[in-house]
Amino acid sequence: MLIQKWEREILKSKCNPMQEGVHCIIHVDADLSDVIPYLNAELGGDFCSDNPPYVTFKIHGKLLTVHPHKIAINAIKDEQEANKIANWIVRQINEIWENKDNIEPTYDVPKKPQPLEVLKILPKTNCRKCNCPTCMVFATMVCQGVKGVDDCPELSLDKKKELEKYLKASILGRDKKVSFSD
Numbered sequence: 802m803l804i805q806k807w808e809r810e811i812l813k814s815k816c817n818p819m820q821e822g823v824h825c826i827i828h829v830d831a832d833l834s835d836v837i838p839y840l841n842a843e844l845g846g847d848f849c850s851d852n853p854p855y856v857t858f859k860i861h862g863k864l865l866t867v868h869p870h871k872i873a874i875n876a877i878k879d880e881q882e883a884n885k886i887a888n889w890i891v892r893q894i895n896e897i898w899e900n901k902d903n904i905e906p907t908y909d910v911p912k913k914p915q916p917l918e919v920l921k922i923l924p925k926t927n928c929r930k931c932n933c934p935t936c937m938v939f940a941t942m943v944c945q946g947v948k949g950v951d952d953c954p955e956l957s958l959d960k961k962k963e964l965e966k967y968l969k970a971s972i973l974g975r976d977k978k979v980s981f982s983d
C-alpha cells in the first residue's frame with residue numbers, strides 16, 4: 802500500500818469565515834509524485850503537470866488536487882462529505898498504485914475543443930437547419946457539448962467522421978471516470 806497513514810485537516814475560508822462549506826487537506830505519509838501520472842491516466846485529470854508534480858480533478862463543482870505530500874479538496878459541504886471524498890481518493894491512489902504495471906502513465910490532458918476548428922469542418926452556409934442562426938453559433942454549441950454532429954443535416958459523411966474524430970480527441974470525448982460515489 803502506498804498510503805499507510807493519513808490525516809485530515811478541515812479549514813474554513815480565510816477570506817470569509819462566515820462562508821458556508823469547508824476546504825480539506827489530507828496529509829499523507831507517502832510521496833505521491835510517482836503515482837500522479839497513473840492517477841491522471843486512470844481517472845482523467847483536468848490539469849496535470851510533472852514539474853511541479855500534481856493532478857487536479859474537477860468533479861461536481863469541487864477541485865481535488867493531488868500533490869506529492871498532500872491532497873487538497875475545495876468547496877466541500879461539510880465534514881461528512883470531506884470524509885467520504887478523503888476515503889475515496891486514498892482508496893483510489895492505493896488501488897491504482899497496486900495496478901500500475903497495467904496502466905500507461907501520462908501527464909497529458911485532453912484539450913477543450915475550439916469553435917474555430919469545428920467551424921472549419923462545417924459547411925459554413927448558415928442555412929439554419931440546425932436551428933442556429935449561423936454555423937459559428939452551432940460550432941460554439943458543439944464545443945459546449947450542447948449540439949452534436951448529428952444536429953447538422955448538411956454535414957457530409959466524411960465531414961461528420963472528421964468532426965467526430967476531432968471531438969473524440971478533445972475533453973468532450975473523454976469518459977469521466979471520477980465519481981466520489983464509486
Ligand code: SF4
Binds near residue numbers: 953955
Ligand atoms: S445546419 Fe449545418 S450548415 Fe446549416 S447553419 Fe447549421 S451548422 Fe451551418
